[in-house]
Amino acid sequence: MSVSLGLGTYRCRDVTRAAAMAAAAGADWIDTAPNYAQGQAERALAPVLAEHPELKVSTKVGFLAPGSRGLALRAKVLAAGTAEAGHCLSPRYIGWQVACSRRTLGRMPDVVFVHNPEHGCRREAMTDRLYLAFLTLEEACLAGLIRGYGVATWSGFSSGLFDVPLLLELAAKAGGPHHHLRAIQLPLSVVNLAPIAQALDGVGVLADAQAAELDVFASAPLHGGAVPNLVTPELAELIQPGSSPAQAGLAVVASSPGVSRVLLSTDQPQHWSEATTVIGQPALPLDTLRKVTDVLGT
Known part of the structure; x- marks a missing residue:
């Protein structure tokens, strides 16, 4: 498959162990956020990133990490009311969080994702929120603090709050024709099949991202561990005999048009072994993917 394997640290119990396993398994990317692992994920990744300079890393801005509220308030980048909400995408806070992540990771992030911009945001305010975030991140790119940025969302695309054309429009407005919007991240699995079904018809978020040459990070490909219990042996055999x-669930996501990277969140050797086996095989035929979407619905 042309898709790559990466580590997502959201549900990892031992981030350092998971990162070492990911590097050993040939993963090329680690995705994290300041609020993951009770606010310790970035710190836990630093020694592994130092040992493996070939690994790329993405982090996020938006959610407040446990223990960071007081620091942000003292730095005057966060208002008391926003601190209580636990999520902030103001320009001052984004700039501060980017600087903190850079220091904690010990290197420049390759991508900084705007984390769940839909969180606590009214529909009519979404465009302005995204534009100001992109403007701030473009400034960080020009200052050499980060290499690029993107949007990581759970429901922003599926709810229609924004789409790829809007993101591209706002990025061009913020950074001109040579803007630094590089990637999107969204949940894809046999539970979240709608974007995959749309891509098979050449429409939707995955098709738009592919046309714009944006990297697509597939998060939660096993839907928090639920997929192995949802995929019956008969369905697994239909998807990929012998799997x-x-x-089988990972193969569906990894074979989907437009997907660049599948983020696996685990510190279990068996899971990495299974995932690398899937990534090393040819992509599933589009007809098979259509059968899966027909059987499971969207």
């Missing part, structure tokens, strides 16, 4: 339910 386990987890492998």
Whole structure:
């Protein structure tokens, strides 16, 4: 498959162990956020990133990490009311969080994702929120603090709050024709099949991202561990003969048009072994993907 394997640290119990396993398994990317692992994920990744300079890393801005509220308030980048909400995308806070992540990771992030911009945002305010965030991140790119940025969302695309054309329009407005919008991240799995079904028809978020040459990071490909229990042996055999339910579920995501990277969140050697086996095989035929979407619905 042309898709790559990466580590997503959201649900990792031991981030350092998971990162070392990801590097050993040939993963090329680690995705994290300041609020993951009770606010310790970035710090836990630093020694592994130092040992493996070939690994790329993305982090996020938006959610407040445990223990960071007081620091942000003292730095005057956060208002008391926003601190209580636990999520902030003001320009001052984004700039501060980017600087903190850079220091904690010990290197320049390759991508900084705007984290769930839909969180606590009214529909009519979404465009302005995204534009100001992009403007701030473009400034960080020009200052050499980060290499690029993107949007990581759970429901922003599926709810229609924004789409790829809008993101591209706002990025061009913020950074001109040579803007630094590089990627999107969204949940894709046999539970979240709608974007995959749309891509098979050449429309929707995955098709738009592919046309714009944006990297697509597929998060939650096993839907928090639920997929192996949802994929029956018969369905696994339909998807990929001889595969386990987890492998079949991963193969669907990894074979989807437009997907660049699948983020696996685990510190279990068996899971990495299964995932690397899937990534090393040819992509599933589009007809097979259509059968899966027909059987499971969207």
